[in-house]
Amino acid sequence: MTSTSGSGPIATAPRTLAGGAGLAALLTDPRHALISLDYDGTLAPIVARPSDAVPVPGALAALARIAQQVGSVAIITGRPVSALLELARFSEEPGLDSMVILGQYGLERWDAATNQITSPDPLPGVTAVRAALPQLLEDAPAGTVVEDKGHALVVHVRRTSDPDASLAALTPALTSLARDHGLEAAPGKRVLELRPPGHDKGRTLRDRVTELGARSVLFAGDDLGDLPAFDAVDELRATGIPGLTVCSDGPEVPARLREQADLVVPGPEGVVALLRLLADRLS
Structure with a gap:
């Protein structure tokens, strides 16, 4: 399976058997699939000022399109939810009713369906x-x-x-x-x-899978903080829930994350191209 981006063709066939099984499960039963993604370096480029990290062109439209075809889309990020909503304007994009943002590694949550943010008191x-x-x-x-x-x-x-x-x-x-x-x-x-200790993207991803009763999961990320989510996908596979891990590649991506990923795509543009391709396959 291949797609194209502004930088040329993108290989989108997983390089592992487990990743191939995760992709097949997502395409076979999309209504019980969870697509989860990091934000910085995955949907937006890494920049000197965090306040300048807006989504790459086409990212919101691709998310909205895939959100209409799968069970749920989740952004799992270390950023505060309010900052991400202001920066990326997710609430202004039609078609994202099923999306949630799990901010600060799951301490905060925004549901698009209700436009409500929940957050505990800081430690x-x-x-x-x-x-x-x-x-x-x-x-x-x-x-x-x-x-x-x-x-x-x-x-x-x-x-x-x-x-x-x-x-x-x-x-x-x-x-x-x-x-x-x-x-x-x-x-x-x-x-x-x-x-706060004990909060990472792996725990947040597992909790979201359990909440949804998801039967397959995709997670895309680019940094050390995404490794716990990659590990969580491996753990979910061991329980019978197929999964696919995607590395949004770039000059600063840790080698371990690149090596552990089932699929490597060229940065946020590659992630957007992958989302479009999945939407094409599902439609």
Whole structure:
């Protein structure tokens, strides 16, 4: 199975038997399928400023089209739901009634059908870390930025002169700070996120599959934070629920994620092309 994008042909045949079985199950019984995707690097490009990461052209239309053909579409992201809604304008796209956004690794939820956001109170540890970060980062490299998600704090080093060295230098102190206040320090693409423990995309994906009674699942992602969701797909397969993992490839994609994926596509444009192809097959 092949498709095309602006960069040329895309191979969309899974390279693993398990991935092929997941794709076949999705195409055979789409009304019991869950299509779940990361946002940054998967539907939107990785950019220097998170506030500039809008979906690539055609992404919302492709999501709306596939959402009409499968049981559910879910965006599973580390971003706050409100920030993603403002940035991507999902609520303004017709045809996304079955979509949910599971933000901050499942701590928050938005249902398109009701246009309602549900969110718990932040942990006390987040407040303590927020207060401590300015002093801890006082001598951090120029370009270090803190993103406040409400339920988590993210330290970005992408705009420093040497992002990899900056992250390596800051990680020990940030990890210790998180641990002291009951949080975990989760690495990503030139970021370190200080967040509540026990919440990751794998747990969120499993919970959504259980909630829906899904009989197949696709998950697409591009970063270290997506590896737990890839692992969850493997675990679901072991219970008899077929699945397909998709890597949205790019220069900063971790090698492990690329190697573990059943299917590798060229970035967000490749993800959109895959969604279009699936919609074509289902129609």
